[in-house]
Amino acid sequence: xxxxxxxxxxxxxxxxxxxxxxxxxxxxxxxxxxxxxxxxxxxxxxxxxxxxxxxxxxxxxxxxxxxxxxxxxxxxxxxxxxxxxxxxxxxxxxxxxxxxxxxxxxxxxxxxxxxxxxxxxxxxxxxxxxxxxxxxxxxxxxxxxxxxxxxxxxxxxxxxxxxxxxxxxxxxxxxxxxxxxxxxxxxxxxxxxxxxxxxxxxxxxxxxxxxxxxxxxxxxxxxxxxxxxxxxxxx
Numbered sequence: 001x002x003x004x005x006x007x008x009x010x011x012x013x014x015x016x017x018x019x020x021x022x023x024x025x026x027x028x029x030x031x032x033x034x035x036x037x038x039x040x041x042x043x044x045x046x047x048x049x050x051x052x053x054x055x056x057x058x059x060x061x062x063x064x065x066x067x068x069x070x071x072x073x074x075x076x077x078x079x080x081x082x083x084x085x086x087x088x089x090x091x092x093x094x095x096x097x098x099x100x101x102x103x104x105x106x107x108x109x110x111x112x113x114x115x116x117x118x119x120x121x122x123x124x125x126x127x128x129x130x131x132x133x134x135x136x137x138x139x140x141x142x143x144x145x146x147x148x149x150x151x152x153x154x155x156x157x158x159x160x161x162x163x164x165x166x167x168x169x170x171x172x173x174x175x176x177x178x179x180x181x182x183x184x185x186x187x188x189x190x191x192x193x194x195x196x197x198x199x200x201x202x203x204x205x206x207x208x209x210x211x212x213x214x215x216x217x218x219x220x221x222x223x224x225x226x227x228x229x230x231x232x233x234x235x
Contacts, residue, residue: 001046001233002027006069008034008053008089011184015176016222017049024230037069047083047233048076050090052174056139057092057102073097077168083233086170088137091162094170098145107156109135110198112210115160115173119149122232123161123169126224132214133221134177136195141172166232175225178218179211 003021005014005028014021014028021028031040033053042048050073060067074097076082086094092102116130141159144150151169152161161171186192196204211218 002029002044003047003049004029004031004040004042004045005049005051006031006033006037006040006072006090007051008032008055009188011188012052013176013181013184014049014051015174015181016178016219017176017226020223020226033069034063034065037065037072040072042072042076042080042082045076045082047085048073050084050086050093051176052088052090052136055089057089057096069093070097077164081167083229084168084170085229086168087175088172091170091172092139092141094164094168095141095143095145095148095159095162098148098164098168100141100145100148101143102139103142105138105140105157108138108198109154109156109172110137110195111135111203111207112214113154113156113173115152115154117152119151120163123151123163123228124224125228127221128217131221132217133173133175134182134211134218135173137172169229171225175222177211178215178222179208182207182211 003026007013007030055063055066070093073093077084096102112132113135114130114132117124140157148162148164150159151163154160157172160173163169
């Protein structure tokens with residue numbers, strides 16, 4: 001199958017999921033949103049993934065291409081009923097496109113944190129009731145779109161995962177994160193500097209060790225998310 005992946009930086013890619021798509025013989029077609037979103041083509045696409053980025057949902061006046069991306073998501077999910085998976089910004093953009101609300105969070109969530117499952121277990125089937133994941137967001141969904149359901153939550157963020165019907169789902173946390181992905185993020189200008197400002201030198205200095213210690217748990221989360229999402233695709 002052919003999946004379109006909208007990403008907002010060359011370095012903020014689908015991470016650990018890329019190997020799973022490749023293993024199963026699927027084709028990933030990358031759209032770099034700021035440069036290519038105006039010419040995005042959903043023809044012959046079997047599903048849409050939208051990844052994270054540093055911009056905010058409400059910045060459409062400053063970033064006109066973001067308004068176009070929201071229209072692409074709305075058309076894909078509402079009109080074409082394409083299977084959709086969103087990560088971080090892609091989670092928030094889905095909610096906004098479907099009529100929900102996204103707001104500045106009371107407290108940012110950055111680094112390794114724990115999230116608890118809620119509601120329909122299908123997307124997170126096989127995942128522990130409380131699981132570790134990597135976070136980096138200062139905004140959050142503040143109102144669910146009509147017909148959506150909360151699938152996971154944390155103390156700082158009440159909508160960590162969301163499902164909408166049988167075709168669309170998304171997560172606030174960076175489900176794609178592994179050590180190799182974080183190394184790519186570090187190549188983004190000032191990424192490591194900002195991370196140190198947010199969570200402190202001690203946490204940053206051990207982050208790769210922490211990721212290594214959680215490798216099996218994070219890998220199991222990624223495998224479950226991927227297989228559960230793929231199992232719901234239209235035949």
